[in-house]
């Protein structure tokens with residue numbers, strides 16, 4: 001079968017009908033390039049951020065089609081587990097069987113996920129886009145958050161494992177440890193994961209000061 005798609009990004013996009021957020025005009029490719037280069041956005045996003053965004057959209061579509069809740073908290077933690085990011089194998093297996101109960105093939109889902117290099121190639125080669133500031137200079141914060149979360153998790157895990165061995169917390173071995181960092185709005189009950197806040201650019205849609213984000217390259221006088 002001849003392919004009418006430039007690469008896996010486009011093939012997966014077509015299969016799952018991945019669309020840009022509704023507030024955005026234009027198609028998915030325009031959205032990806034604009035976010036990557038920082039067109040019309042305060043901060044340019046890195047390939048890693050775009051790859052995760054894309055893969056989470058794939059997961060969301062699958063969940064929606066199978067009537068499984070697609071709240072961003074769930075998508076974030078399920079995605080990390082499916083990718084095996086700092087999540088023990090038994091928790092991943094647990095999630096896979098939970099997904100199977102909802103009629104979702106979790107392993108097949110992960111095969112639909114694209115890698116960073118695929119996204120990078122799609123932007124640079126398929127779409128012929130260029131970016132002046134390298135991703136490494138714009139994405140260190142996301143790396144820092146990930147490393148901090150993984151360290152926190154592994155420290156907690158070893159302490160909990162020991163408590164389990166000493167029988168100080170019964171059932172701790174089978175329990176699921178959730179270690180997501182949240183940001184809460186001081187004005188209302190809104191609570192989002194750090195990842196989601198980074199993705200959407202605010203904590204609470206209702207309550208945030210109106211000052212636009214400062215462009216660090218422009219000093220005010």
Ligand SMILES: [Zn+2]
Nearest residue numbers: 006007122126
């Ligand atoms: Zn492509």
Ligand SMILES: [Zn+2]
Nearest residue numbers: 185188204207
């Ligand atoms: Zn609020």
